[in-house]
Amino acid sequence: MSFYDKVYAAARQIPAGKLSTYGQLALLCGSPRASRIVGAAMLHAPEGVPCHRVIYGDGTLCCDQAFGGKEIQRQMLEAEGIAFLPDGRADLRAHLWDGTGLEE
DNA sequence: GTCATGACGGATC
């Protein structure tokens, strides 16, 4: 069980219609400052990991090459029920996953 | 064991 596996496990806890940030997952993994590690793990994320629900703490999506285009990720999130602001960012403050609700 | 890197985050300019 590497830190990466913890990240994947935490990411799978994110319910549809909810959003989470790298820092949030890092926190759940035990390292609030390892947000970068979470991102690196997302790159190697296997199937079953809704890495598209994991975005920046600011609500902005990652680089354009993330899912073949940030527009793709945005559509995926909209399909989940996520609302987007006119700024082009996701309504993170309204869909931010508390990290609780599934486990507990 | 050490050096460099990485889907980040917060602070500063």
Add this chain to the structure above:
DNA sequence: GGATCCGCCATGA
């Protein structure tokens, strides 16, 4: 408010 810099932590060579 936006852009830039530094710091942090885990992984790979």
